[in-house]
Amino acid sequence: QLRLVESGGGSVQAGGSLRLSCAASGFAFGSDYMAWFRQAPGKEREGVAFISSQSAYKGYADSVKGRFTISRDNAKNTLFLQMNNLEPEDTAMYYCARESGIQYTSRLSRQIVNAWGQGTQVTVSS
Numbered sequence: 001q002l003r004l005v006e007s008g009g010g011s012v013q014a015g016g017s018l019r020l021s022c023a024a025s026g027f028a029f030g031s032d033y034m035a036w037f038r039q040a041p042g043k044e045r046e047g048v049a050f051i052s053s054q055s056a057y058k059g060y061a062d063s064v065k066g067r068f069t070i071s072r073d074n075a076k077n078t079l080f081l082q083m084n085n086l087e088p089e090d091t092a093m094y095y096c097a098r099e100s101g102i103q104y105t106s107r108l109s110r111q112i113v114n115a116w117g118q119g120t121q122v123t124v125s126s
Contacts, residue, residue, distance in 0.1 A: 001026035002115055004096045009120030016086050016124070022079040022096030022117055030054070030074035033099040033107065036081045038092035038122075047108025049081060050099065059107055063089070086124045093119040 008020040020036070035050040049060045049070035058070055069082040079096055096117035104112050 002098075004098065004115060004117035006094065006096050006117045006120035009094060009122045011123040011125065012086055014087055014124055014126050017082070017084045018086065018122060020081040020083065020094055020096075020120060020122075022081075024077045024079065024096075024098075027098070027115075029072075029077040033101055033112075034072060034079045035097045035099050035107065035113070036070060036079075037095045037097055037108075037110070037113075038090075039095070039119075040092040043092075045095070045110055047106070047110070048094070050107040051079070053101075061108060083122070086122075088124050088126045090122060091124050092122060094122050095119045 003025045005023045012018055031053050033052050036048040037045050038048050039045040048064055049068055051058050051070045051072055067085045071080045097113045098115040100112045100114055
């Protein structure tokens, strides 16, 4: 029943922008922390950004801070990731994730994720 469906990925040149969307259904979207993760071929999946249920708290990986912005529209059950000034190192499959609200050392950890989307590919060329 729970679904997370990403969209908005694509291929862009370095310095370009993309806006990813995640359509959520089957759960109380407005009650949960959400996050974006990414995974490049041969590398571990890493947290990119998180956002609390009512957008009171947001956080970013150092590698994307100042370039990416996470946001959500709870009325539309949708999570967003605005990605500006993209770099080739941003190339990866990007995943939408629902997170547990439990306290943990990092909200960018896979250990607190309890639901994943299917991913959307982002490719940045130099």
